[in-house]
Amino acid sequence: MFTGTFTVTQSSNIQNIIITDTSDYSGEGQGTFAGRQIRLYKIDTTTLVPPGTTTMYIDFPFSAGSSITITGVLLTDYSLSANVVWLSNNPQPGSIYTATEVVTFLNYINDFIYGKVQQLAASPSLLNDTQWQDSMQIMYNEKENAEQATLYDDQFAAQSAINRAFYLINNENMFF
Amino acid sequence: MGIFVPTVTYLNYGKISQFLAADRISQNMLFRGGDKAPNLSWLIELVRKSIEWKNGIDSTAESINDTSLYLYDLCGRYIREAKIILNSGNTGNIINPTTGGNVTIATPNPQFRVGRPGALMNAGDTQITFNYAGVVNPSLEITLDGNEVPYGDALQFSFTATYNPTNVVVVFSNPVQNEWLFNFHMIQLVAV
Numbered sequence: 001m002f003t004g005t006f007t008v009t010q011s012s013n014i015q016n017i018i019i020t021d022t023s024d025y026s027g028e029g030q031g032t033f034a035g036r037q038i039r040l041y042k043i044d045t046t047t048l049v050p051p052g053t054t055t056m057y058i059d060f061p062f063s064a065g066s067s068i069t070i071t072g073v074l075l076t077d078y079s080l081s082a083n084v085v086w087l088s089n090n091p092q093p094g095s096i097y098t099a100t101e102v103v104t105f106l107n108y109i110n111d112f113i114y115g116k117v118q119q120l121a122a123s124p125s126l127l128n129d130t131q132w133q134d135s136m137q138i139m140y141n142e143k144e145n146a147e148q149a150t151l152y153d154d155q156f157a158a159q160s161a162i163n164r165a166f167y168l169i170n171n172e173n174m175f176f
Numbered sequence: 177m178g179i180f181v182p183t184v185t186y187l188n189y190g191k192i193s194q195f196l197a198a199d200r201i202s203q204n205m206l207f208r209g210g211d212k213a214p215n216l217s218w219l220i221e222l223v224r225k226s227i228e229w230k231n232g233i234d235s236t237a238e239s240i241n242d243t244s245l246y247l248y249d250l251c252g253r254y255i256r257e258a259k260i261i262l263n264s265g266n267t268g269n270i271i272n273p274t275t276g277g278n279v280t281i282a283t284p285n286p287q288f289r290v291g292r293p294g295a296l297m298n299a300g301d302t303q304i305t306f307n308y309a310g311v312v313n314p315s316l317e318i319t320l321d322g323n324e325v326p327y328g329d330a331l332q333f334s335f336t337a338t339y340n341p342t343n344v345v346v347v348f349s350n351p352v353q354n355e356w357l358f359n360f361h362m363i364q365l366v367a368v
Binding site for chain 2: 136137
């Protein structure tokens with residue numbers, strides 16, 4: 001019996017994602033698999049792949065070990081549906097060879113907010129600007145919305161919150 | 177030269193202060209109809225979480241020092257209370273319910289084979305006294321050659337125990353014999 005499981009984390013380089021295969025191979029050894037494939041679905045069902053990748057998926061060979069770092073894939077914040085497929089040469093009844101998880105990356109929004117906190121630390125009187133403060137509240141709320149939506153596996157709501165936050169980031173001069 | 181304060185300490189002050197501020201804001205809204213800084217709780221949380229994020233991805237960033245000091249500044253009047261709360265929650269005390277005094281827990285575990293040098297009992301004995309004060313009643317368990325000895329069973333080899341303030345007296349139903357391996361377990365509250 002095999003049940004595929006994995007975790008997703010972000011490395012200190014905010015463009016990179018680390019996928020870790022946490023499956024238990026005691027029931028079906030790694031030799032019974034032809035390989036592993038990772039798909040990072042955006043809300044429009046297209047997949048996110050590193051630059052130069054010609055397939056819709058990211059190959060995760062067993063020779064890579066239990067973890068793989070996907071580099072240069074996050075050029076902005078996303079809420080993604082991460083899917084890993086284990087390609088079994090000898091599928092067994094009851095085993096599960098695919099796993100999916102909604103993961104949201106907010107480092108660009110967090111970086112923007114931290115930049116604003118730095119400005120505030122240097123110039124506390126910014127709080128007297130009510131528009132500045134209102135915009136910060138909106139930014140912060142949208143970040144929280146994206147986190148909360150992810151807890152409920154609601155990728156669309158999370159991505160919508162990200163998009164609303166990026167409207168403020170992309171029009172910074174209007175809002176801050 | 178200033179005193180080094182770890183970033184995590186500032187973050188802890190922030191975590192506590194944001195709730196203290198929220199509490200004060202709620203009280204002022206209820207009893208005074210308004211508060212001079214109604215957004216303070218939110219602002220402390222925003223700054224605290226933002227520093228937390230930065231510290232998580234790059235704890236060596238020089239800007240963390242400035243933003244942490246700003247967080248400390250925001251916590252302002254709540255810092256003193258936050259420090260008290262933070263320090264009082266670090267360790268707990270174990271209280272002896274009988275005396276109300278602080279204690280630590282010990283687990284004496286004497287073991288011997290009857291008749292061998294150093295054994296605490298000789299063949300034919302039926303009683304042994306352990307001079308341990310504050311043994312929890314009932315906590316004594318005895319094994320004989322690896323098997324648990326029952327308490328107060330008239331139908332087989334068993335024991336009874338009397339828990340006194342300064343000792344525990346164990347009486348076996350039958351005399352012990354050479355080569356029997358006894359192992360005693362008990363919980364003791366030791367006053368500190």
